[in-house]
Amino acid sequence: MTKSKFPAKLGRRDVFKGAAAAAAALAAPNVAGAQGPVEIEYWQYTFEVRVRAIDQLIERFQRANPNIRVKHQQFPYAQYRTKVASAIPAGEGPDVVQLFYGWVDDYIRANLLRPLEGDAFNPAVIDREFFPLVQAMKREGKYYGVPTAVRSLALMWNKRLFTAAGLNPNEPPRSLDAYVDMAKRMTQRDAQGNLVQAGSAIMPDGQDLGWYREVLVRQFGGQPYSDDARRVMYNSPSGIAAMTWYTDLIKTHRVGDVGFMGEQPAAFRSGRAALCVDGSFRVGAYAAIRGLDFGVAELPVHNNVRSNYASYWVNGISARATGAKLDAAQKFLAFITTPEAMELWLQVVGELPARVSAAMTPANINHPQFGPFIKGLEYSVATRFVQEDPQRQVLMDAIDRIRLQNQPVAASIAQAAAAEQQLLDAFYRA
Amino acid sequence: MTILARPISLGTRQALWAWAFLAVPVVFFVVIRFWPTLHAFYLAFTDWNLVAQPNFIGFANFVRAWNDPVFWVAFANTFLYLALGVPISLLVAFAVAYYLDQVRFLHGFIRALYFLPFLTTAAAMGWVWKWLYQPPPVGIINMILGAVGIAQQPFLRSTSQALPSVLVVAIWAGLGFQIVIFLAGLRAIPETYYEAAKIDGATRWQTLWRITIPLLRPTLIFLVVIGSIGFLRIFDQVFNMTTEGDGGPLNSTKPIVLYIYQSAFRSFQMGYAAAVTVVLFLVMLVITAIQLRLARVK
Numbered sequence: 001m002t003k004s005k006f007p008a009k010l011g012r013r014d015v016f017k018g019a020a021a022a023a024a025a026l027a028a029p030n031v032a033g034a035q036g037p038v039e040i041e042y043w044q045y046t047f048e049v050r051v052r053a054i055d056q057l058i059e060r061f062q063r064a065n066p067n068i069r070v071k072h073q074q075f076p077y078a079q080y081r082t083k084v085a086s087a088i089p090a091g092e093g094p095d096v097v098q099l100f101y102g103w104v105d106d107y108i109r110a111n112l113l114r115p116l117e118g119d120a121f122n123p124a125v126i127d128r129e130f131f132p133l134v135q136a137m138k139r140e141g142k143y144y145g146v147p148t149a150v151r152s153l154a155l156m157w158n159k160r161l162f163t164a165a166g167l168n169p170n171e172p173p174r175s176l177d178a179y180v181d182m183a184k185r186m187t188q189r190d191a192q193g194n195l196v197q198a199g200s201a202i203m204p205d206g207q208d209l210g211w212y213r214e215v216l217v218r219q220f221g222g223q224p225y226s227d228d229a230r231r232v233m234y235n236s237p238s239g240i241a242a243m244t245w246y247t248d249l250i251k252t253h254r255v256g257d258v259g260f261m262g263e264q265p266a267a268f269r270s271g272r273a274a275l276c277v278d279g280s281f282r283v284g285a286y287a288a289i290r291g292l293d294f295g296v297a298e299l300p301v302h303n304n305v306r307s308n309y310a311s312y313w314v315n316g317i318s319a320r321a322t323g324a325k326l327d328a329a330q331k332f333l334a335f336i337t338t339p340e341a342m343e344l345w346l347q348v349v350g351e352l353p354a355r356v357s358a359a360m361t362p363a364n365i366n367h368p369q370f371g372p373f374i375k376g377l378e379y380s381v382a383t384r385f386v387q388e389d390p391q392r393q394v395l396m397d398a399i400d401r402i403r404l405q406n407q408p409v410a411a412s413i414a415q416a417a418a419a420e421q422q423l424l425d426a427f428y429r430a
Numbered sequence: 431m432t433i434l435a436r437p438i439s440l441g442t443r444q445a446l447w448a449w450a451f452l453a454v455p456v457v458f459f460v461v462i463r464f465w466p467t468l469h470a471f472y473l474a475f476t477d478w479n480l481v482a483q484p485n486f487i488g489f490a491n492f493v494r495a496w497n498d499p500v501f502w503v504a505f506a507n508t509f510l511y512l513a514l515g516v517p518i519s520l521l522v523a524f525a526v527a528y529y530l531d532q533v534r535f536l537h538g539f540i541r542a543l544y545f546l547p548f549l550t551t552a553a554a555m556g557w558v559w560k561w562l563y564q565p566p567p568v569g570i571i572n573m574i575l576g577a578v579g580i581a582q583q584p585f586l587r588s589t590s591q592a593l594p595s596v597l598v599v600a601i602w603a604g605l606g607f608q609i610v611i612f613l614a615g616l617r618a619i620p621e622t623y624y625e626a627a628k629i630d631g632a633t634r635w636q637t638l639w640r641i642t643i644p645l646l647r648p649t650l651i652f653l654v655v656i657g658s659i660g661f662l663r664i665f666d667q668v669f670n671m672t673t674e675g676d677g678g679p680l681n682s683t684k685p686i687v688l689y690i691y692q693s694a695f696r697s698f699q700m701g702y703a704a705a706v707t708v709v710l711f712l713v714m715l716v717i718t719a720i721q722l723r724l725a726r727v728k
Contacts, residue, residue, distance in 0.1 A: 082695055085480040110482040192576060194566040205674055389696040400679045404589055
């Protein structure tokens with residue numbers, strides 16, 4: 001009815017012609033792309049030093065491979081996972097992508113990651129040259145991702161608070177018992193009993209859960225999960241003893257509390273906590289704080305057991321990469337996992353090389369701050385998560401029940417184990 | 431062609447123009463609002479996890495919600511926010527507006543002060559309040575309590591005090607809006623009624639109950655409906671004031687919207703999150719329908 005208002009009438013043939021022209025215009029860049037340099041996309045989350053490191057690596061890589069261009073995309077951490085998860089299935093997004101190792105299972109299952117092929121990713125070589133924890137990325141004999149860097153835990157202590165309490169500032173606690181003793185001596189409360197200085201930072205929202213699962217549980221004689229990672233096993237006398245030791249820091253010894261001075265890691269950072277367990281990625285941030293004189297040591301031992309929790313971000317190739325892009329992606333992935341790239345990553349980011357030979361150099365082992373983390377890598381374990389976030393919540397709730405509702409440790413652990421087992425079952429049943 | 435030749439009546443032409451102008455918002459709403467809403471109804475019956483293809487699984491998501499204790503905790507919390515939040519906020523807002531209406535000195539300035547929180551970003555407000563609630567070396571509220579000899583309160587760190595602590599902030603944030611609406615409502619009541627009441631010798635109390643409140647009825651209904659919807663979808667304050675935005679400690683502050691958010695963007699169970707969203711949608715629909723029905727009764 002309104003057609004008469006428009007003087008220029010479009011015939012059906014014209015519409016088709018227009019569409020064809022538009023399609024040709026859209027297709028054109030692809031045709032040109034085949035002749036010019038290959039462009040691949042690399043995705044990671046925004047973390048200043050990581051971005052800087054990758055930019056430097058891309059520059060070197062492009063100099064060596066002039067016909068490949070790498071486009072570097074970053075997103076804030078809070079959106080990163082959603083972005084990746086929605087982009088790849090839609091056929092958009094990265095050719096090479098950085099994923100937290102605990103997320104990888106979902107991607108492999110949905111056929112969104114390619115198994116790594118070629119000489120650079122020979123499984124036997126990776127098995128031999130990388131730290132054993134990287135083997136969590138292997139499915140049916142093939143690797144689906146390799147990390148540039150790994151992170152482990154270490155003990156950090158505030159030397160000024162040691163001196164103030166009359167302790168030797170160069171002698172950190174080597175055992176869990178010494179940890180408690182020293183923490184008690186450095187805890188201060190005001191007249192009303194409020195904590196003003198914590199002997200120990202308590203950070204279930206930080207790295208403490210990794211410390212509990214892979215270190216404390218083992219040190220008290222147990223193991224957190226079955227070897228095939230399908231069964232929760234910390235609901236055992238050792239798991240309960242380990243949780244008792246941890247929550248006693250809050251309830252019995254009263255050397256610290258969750259959220260003291262605000263969000264983690266505020267307590268240690270502001271010099272109000274004497275001891276803490278944290279990851280290698282924190283070293284750079286702490287070193288930049290004026291007046292924070294801290295030391296780094298290997299985690300305290302108990303019952304002669306040493307253990308450590310390691311985690312990492314892996315680089316994988318998305319299913320979307322094919323043909324020339326796949327070749328370029330493989331080349332780039334191989335490049336960012338060379339020993340040289342790892343050395344650069346250590347210097348710029350402060351995360352530890354994932355190859356044994358690159359990590360265990362005399363200079364690294366004797367480094368006052370990175371050394372203890374690197375030594376810890378040798379005996380570290382990476383938890384096999386199926387859903388990292390909900391699995392974390394389960395244990396955080398267990399600690400809150402003990403702390404806030406005085407639930408007995410055994411009951412709280414039993415409840416947590418049942419809840420986590422449900423998560424594992426749901427994942428493996430699917 | 432014969433159709434085109436016929437002249438268009440004035441009415442049709444006006445309608446066409448109206449539609450032409452409406453086209454943009456209609457397309458916008460269909461694409462940005464209605465289509466995703468309908469899609470959420472579809473997703474509610476699937477096991478979509480964002481990564482893999484969705485599979486149709488019938489009512490399994492709804493059964494799961496029914497059997498999930500955390501869902502019921504979040505549900506109960508949501509109603510607690512609603513049941514406490516709406517009456518308290520309306521009462522406070524009315525009291526402030528009623529007296530502010532009688533104040534001439536610095537009226538505009540005081541009104542602006544009350545309205546200020548409404549303009550503030552919820553995230554910024556949440557974080558500031560979170561710090562106010564901290565224990566002594568950091569938290570001002572506890573320092574004041576300590577100075578006057580009252581015991582320290584855990585506020586956000588206790589399972590019993592956390593929800594009211596969050597609620598206070600949510601009420602405070604919305605107060606400015608409600609006060610301004612109440613003020614407008616009060617001003618709209620003709621002065622003649624009050625003069626007549628005065629001549630008849632009515633007390634202040636009688637004037638309030640017999641004139642002011644009955645005549646504020648449309649304003650009240652509007653604020654109850656808007657307030658209820660607001661408290662039913664409370665999210666920002668809880669997300670920003672609890673550790674890692676988890677609605678803790680131990681789910682004690684978790685509203686249903688945060689539960690949906692966590693299912694969707696922390697566990698990536700999009701299908702399940704959509705199912706709970708559908709439940710929340712139906713609950714809101716029923717509550718709003720009841721409120722409007724009650725409002726119609728004379």
